[in-house]
Amino acid sequence: MTNKELLEKLSQKTNFEMDEVKKLSSSLIESVLESLSDGNSVTIQGFGSLEPREKASRKIYNPTTKTYLVVPPKKTVGYKMSAALKDRLNAK
Amino acid sequence: MNEKLSFQNIADLIVQKADVPKKTADTFAKAFFDTITDTLVAGEETVKVKGLGVFKLVSMGSRESVNVSNGERIVIPGYKKVAFTPEDGVVEFLNRKAVEDEAASVSAVSAVADAPEVQEIPAVVEEDKVEDKAEDASPVETEKTVEELIQVAEPTHVEEPQDAFAGIDMLISTPESVEEVRQQYEEAKARMEVAVEEARKANAEKVRLEKLLERLEANAVPESVVELQGGETKEGEAEAAEKIENQPSGEVQDKTSAEEATEGERRQRAFDRLMNESSRKEEPQETRKWGWQFWTAAVVVFLIVIGFLLYQTFRNIEAVEKVQMAEMPAKPTKYPAKKGKPTITQPTVPVASSSAHKKDSAAQATKSETSRISTPSTPPAQPAQSAQSVQPVSPTKPAAAQKTEQKPAAAKGVANDKKQEKTVTKDKKQEKAVAKDKKPEQKPTRPTSHVMQRGESLTRVSQKYYGTKDSVQAIIRKNKLKDPNNVPLGYVIKLP
Incomplete structure (x- = not known):
């Protein structure tokens, strides 16, 4: 499902205009991202949790140039689905 | 920092950002996450959310684990889960934010601080690069370049096991039959090794005899040589040597009288004499006298025997394999039980053995010429070595040898033998190659x-x-x- 399809579906579901949906979704994503970048995790019932994760720095070796490089530590977003979602996915 | 925000907090943030009533934000946020989960539950593989990332449905295979408390093996069943891959922009955003917060220098410093430890030899350039960039441009860029460099190293080894697996599946076979094939292979190998050993010995003897012949030809004083050789080496050799010397035929006299005769001519004559002698010999007692011919014949016999043994075993293996191949598609993944063995072995073994018998008899028929030449020499006149060598290798051969022994041998010259030898060695090579091919099957x-x-x-x-x-x-x-x-x-x- 692409972003466009998602927005269309949302518009149907909530009876909002497409523009409204776009504005809301962008603000939602923004607020989620901001929370994450502040170091806060976001937990949504029935969906799961998004949390910032630290990736430690590591050393890599480039075999062609035979050089070692240090990859600096970085942050990324981790997601863990909720138990409820897992149950729904693995029902049957 | 490090707070756990809930749905309500997000809804509040939306209210602030989009300037909408709380209710709208609530319903929208709820609908947003519900849509994602519903879509995934409905079976859609991926849900892309622009500005956030991709939610993807992943199937985890079942795996085996151990019950910690009682050590029992348990199977953890497979399940589906949702994996999330953040967009590049998101990661960038998070890191930029972090860098801005913690002051630009920190990441650069950390990068450089780690560097000297690892970057032993080639590091300097890279280190400088990192430093320069950190100072000049924004640190994010340095990270980017590093990431680009990482990209090069990483891809490649994902598909491999799958491919390999597909090929191997064909080879899955019952342990019994594999065991059997292996046994056969081992037997064949052992036999081959013995045979090769014997052949080599025979060859060495042959070479030695030839050398001896040459030396005798070249030597003006034959008596001493004969005595020496006779003392240390085998009867056959000695007698062969003696024969050459003690035959005072017209040729020899001619030779001695015609002193101008070249070495080559002499040798040729001696060779002819040998040939004549061997062709004249018909009784076993006399056979010991033509050692040179005997050795070539012995080699030929060896090679024939080896060839047949290998051929038999190869046929056995092939038959078994064919049956396996035929069985495979029916039940490829299931662990093949004991059923396989009887069906495979019982039909194939008799066939193979009977064919082998046929072949043997055929061999006797077709190779009567060679056997007439070669076999008479086998039992009595033989030096101990070769007698040993023939018997263990071929159980069928001695009988045949004894039979043909009594027959009057019609010597046909060496040319025939050579031809046969060639073809047989060719066969042998092929068998060897086949045996090599079989090797991977050994489990x-x-x-x-x-x-x-x-x-x-x-x-x-x-x-x-x-x-x-x-x-x-x-x-x-x-x-x-x-x-x-x-x-x-x-x-x-x-x-x-």
């Missing part, structure tokens, strides 16, 4: 360890010994394998 069935074969994956090993792919993890853990996708060839795996 040790030791219960506690396993030697990795070419193209074999851990999944295969697991399938073979446990009848399920779920034990792969257990094997990896047991052996502490760092790269399960790339186990070295010949690596001995301990089986849990």
Whole structure:
């Protein structure tokens, strides 16, 4: 499902205009991202949790140039689905 | 920092940002996440959310684990889960934010601080690069470049096991039949080794005899040489040598009188004499006198015998393999039970053996010429070595040899023998090659360890010994394998 399809579906579901949906979704994503970048995790019932994760720095070796490089530590977003979602996915 | 925000907090944030009533934000946020989950539950593989990332449905395979409390093996069933991959922009955003917060220098410093430890030889350039960039441009860029560099190193080894596996599946076979094939192979190998050993000895003898002949020809004083050789070496040789010297035929006299005769001519004459002698000999007592011919004949016999043995075994193996191949598609993944063995072995073995008998008789018929020449010499006149060598290799041959022994031998000259020898050696080579090809099939069935074969994956090993792919993890853990996708060839795996 692409972003466009998602927005269309949302518009149907909530009876909002497409523009409204776009504005809301962008603000939602923004607020989620901001929370994450502040170091806060976001937990949504029935969906799961998004949390910032630290990736430690590591050393890599480039075999062609035979050089070692240090990859600096970085942050990324981790997601863990909720138990409820897992149950729904693995029902049957 | 490090707070756990809930749905309500997000809704509040939306209210602030989009300047909408709380209710709208609530319903929208709820609908947003519900849509994602519903879509995934409905079976859609991926949901892309622009500005956030991709939610993807992933199937986890079932795997085997151990119950911690009682050590029992349990199967953790497979399940589906949702994996999330953040967009590049998101990661960038997070890191930029972090960098801005913690002051630009920190990341650069940390990068450089780590560097000297690792970057032993070639580091300097890279280090400088990192530093420069950190100072000049924004640190994010340095990270980017580093990331680009990482990209180069990483891809490649994902598909591999799958491919290898597909090929190997064909080779899955019942342990019994494999065992049998292996036995046959081992037998054949042992026999071949013995035969090769004997052949080599025979060859060495032949060479020695030829050398002796040459020396005798070249030597003006024959008596001493004959005595020496006769003393140390075998009867056959000695007598052959004696024969040459003691035959005072017209030719020899001619030779001695015509002193101008060249070495080559002399040799030729001696050779002719030998030929005549050997053709005249018909009784076993006399056969010992033509050693040179006997040795070539012995070699030929060896090669024929080896060829047949290898051919038989090869046919056996091939037949078994064919049956296996035919069976495979029917039940490829299931651990083949004991059914396989009787159906495979019973039909094929008699066929093969009977064909072998046929072949033997045919061989006797077709090679009567050679056997007439070669076999008479076999039993009595023979030096001990070659007698030993013939008998263990071919159980059928001695009988044939004795039969043909009594027949008057019609010597046909060496040319025929040579021809046969050539073809036989060719056969032998082919057999050897075939035997080599068979080698990968050899599978040790030791219960506690396993030697990795070419193209074999851990999944295969697991399938073979446990009848399920779920034990792969257990094997990896047991052996502490760092790269399960790339186990070295010949690596001995301990089986849990």
